[in-house]
Amino acid sequence: MIKDHNVIFEYIKSAKPRSTAHKILSQDEYMGGKVAQVQYQDKEQSITQWVIVTRLHKGYADSESQLIQQLESASNKEREKVDWINQIFNISGLIALILVCASVYLTITNKDGNIPEHVKTSVLTILGFYFGGLVNSKKNQSSNT
Numbered sequence: 001m002i003k004d005h006n007v008i009f010e011y012i013k014s015a016k017p018r019s020t021a022h023k024i025l026s027q028d029e030y031m032g033g034k035v036a037q038v039q040y041q042d043k044e045q046s047i048t049q050w051v052i053v054t055r056l057h058k059g060y061a062d063s064e065s066q067l068i069q070q071l072e073s074a075s076n077k078e079r080e081k082v083d084w085i086n087q088i089f090n091i092s093g094l095i096a097l098i099l100v101c102a103s104v105y106l107t108i109t110n111k112d113g114n115i116p117e118h119v120k121t122s123v124l125t126i127l128g129f130y131f132g133g134l135v136n137s138k139k140n141q142s143s144n145t
Helices: 006-015 064-088 091-109 117-144
Strands: 020-030 033-042 045-053 058-061
Touching: 006 020, 006 033, 006 045, 006 058, 033 064, 045 064, 058 064, 091 117
Parallel strands: none
Antiparallel strands: 020 033, 033 045, 045 058
């Protein structure tokens, strides 16, 4: 979670280096970061913008429609990260990992390097269903967007 209020000012200064007289008009927490309405001077002109700073996304918006786009972009980046973790560390993923580790262990510990045929079949079947499910879920996600 971003706790420092200066991250908003640092982002504005990096995006708009000639800006001065920074002032936060309003600020809220958003996805472990901040969304703030900021006012500053740039070339003697007063500018009011929305600034979004999260762990995975930084951006600014001049209007409310751009703000919505920035918030959606930040949300999508966060969702992509969470989806990857959920895909790897779910029940089928853990079962596949255990079976692969067991087959590697059996291969290393057997003198001839062979593993029983039923273990091979189980590992290949489960891995096929696991990776087939991943590919299928990716196709469904891309067709829904």
